[in-house]
Amino acid sequence: MRMDPSYVSNLVGALDQSQANEQQLTAELSSGVAINSLSQNPVAAGENVLLLNQIQQDDSFTQSSSLVTGQLQVADSALGGVVAQLTQAISLATSADNGTMNSSDIKSIGSQISGILDEVESLANTSYQGQYIFAGGQTSTTPFTTSANGSPNVTTYNGDQDVNYLSTPNGQKIQLNVPGSQIFLGTGSNSVFAALNSLVADYSSGTVSTTQAVSDSHALNAALGFVSQQRVTIDNSITQLTAASDAVTSSQTQLTGAQTNLMQADVAQVSTQLSLSETQQTALEDVIAQLDQSSNSLFSKLQ
């Protein structure tokens, strides 16, 4: 037999390699993760970064959306309160305008409407977590104040026209607020505060100028319709948010599935490879053992 001085070192090298292979496969089996270094599958490693990015974006949107839903619901219920108050004010004004009431009744209606005005103003100044929700971008400033010295009084808006949007992971923008002036100080006969202030002024003296009062009542009616319209914007946002949130959750489930598929070890495949590798190692050990008995050359036959 020909002696190869590097036989043994070559075989030991092969044995080391097969052992390293076994270790790698065992690690895959125990961790369940198929890709432990970039070079094992560079494409999958890159894809993994992108998938995790999307999953995390979805995750963060789900959290934001629950936070925002709270705020939108507070806005919605505040506007619901405003609608109820205005409906009551309209029925009070209608009863005052039918000409059957005496002066003190009318005065009392006037002060009831004035109470409603205060209530509506406080609803318009609703805050959520310390931030005024109908103030546009000026969330730290009380949006509505009423000057007490006019006839009628004037309610002014201290906020701005800023509208915030929440972006969904796929780029849709959901409106988060409606500036207070749009809801409560609509143009023409759509201004809630102007109508309420006029009615308070109409009834405060106890005598009613029917024409004026009827026209102011109509204005309040129109303003009520306008508030309801603006409330629809908020309700739409809530609906959009729920839909977006559902879509994001389902996309997150799919992405997580894809990501798991990409990175997870295929147990059946890894086990097969492990068994192959073990066979190879046994074979190598046998060969090394055989080479150890290197007396099987012609020399063993010479006497």
Next chain:
Amino acid sequence: MGTINSAFSLISGALNADQSALSIVANNVANANTPGYTTEIPNWQENQPVTIGGVSYGAGVTETGPTSLRDRVLEERLDQQQQLASSSGARLTALNSVQALFVPDSGSTSATAGDIGNDITSFFSSFASLEADPTNSSLREEVLSSATTLAGDVSNAAASLNTQRSAVDQQASGVTSQVNALTGAIAQLNQQIQTTTPDGNAGTLEDQRQQDLSQLSQLIGINQVQTENNGLSVTTTSGQLLVSEGSNFQLTSGPIGGVTDFFVGTTNITSQLASGGGQLGGLLTARDQDIPSAVNALDQLAYNVSTQVNTLNNAGTDLNGVTGTAASPLNIFSQSAAVAGSAAAMSVVMTDPSQIAAAAAGQGTGDNSNTTAMANLAKQNIVGGQTPTDFYSSFVSTLGATVTGVEADNTAQNASVTQLQSQNNALSGVNLNDEAAAMSTLQTSYQAASQVFTMLNTIMESALNLGTETTVS
């Protein structure tokens, strides 16, 4: 001639030749496991016949010395392949340390520490969360803390890469003394070979020289040139002379620009060595190419993300109604002046979360449009024409592909080295069967010669005693 005496001299010559051949066989068997040993075969030569009176008499045999069974072309081919394999091996080791810094995240939704890809996403997601409630202080804290994690992981990775680079550099400069020891030894062997066996088989000396060449091939890329009188010159693959027959030229190293450069005399051969092969070639490729390209990718990421985020934050209004100015900027990240080095220097300089400019300039503090703009940076091509996440993703893919490529090269080259080694061993290795057969033949031949000697002795006795068998026995 043709006397009994000449027969004696013939047969004792045969016995000497057999002995000499036997000692060659013994040497072969003894060195069967010596690395670098080349099997030797005895050379037989028929002595010049003598013609007396028109009759030609044979003059016996001489063993003229051993010849080593070597194939210089194959040996040189093996050395060259060894240079390639060592180069890719050294480069692969360095690259494996590099890729260990960027372990792929296994998946769960919780971010793994040190994963820059996750850090990028968390950072921009924190702006997306802030969109929902721009004045919320805990969401603002979240932005700063995710920024700190991102900056920390990027600068750690860059620092580790720089450390790896200097470790590789140190390793490379350590190769110099080994190279000089080997070239010195080769020069000395050249002298001995040229003096003792200028035109014959240099045997063991040449084995040693070959062994040194093979070791030198593991260190650097070389070319071998056979010269007269069995001499040898060695140059680097690019032609810089290292050994010229009996003299060698020292490889020296010295720091230039923070890394070690290599010289022969005053010639800087660093870049030639990098592409030449051998361990040094691999180390230099990793030092000057692979690690810097990873650092550069991180630098680009750090610089562009920092710059874009800082610019936008300075363009908006913070929670205190302040807008950043050149004199007192509202920077979230430390602002590097240049791309190079910005990854290692990346850090968060903002300490007060209220300084995050969530609102657009001139808007109330409840506005979120600047936050939206900053969150949208995640979807804009702000780093090398890609989004930050895409950039990182292609960076890890490229790095992984480089490692895989070098790994494949290395496996193929090692296989080829093994193959050439087997091929070389098939020629130059000691074959014990052959040796046993040769010994058996020589033994028989020696026995036959001694038998002839004994018979000649008897004949000589008869001659001396003139037929009477008593005087000499």
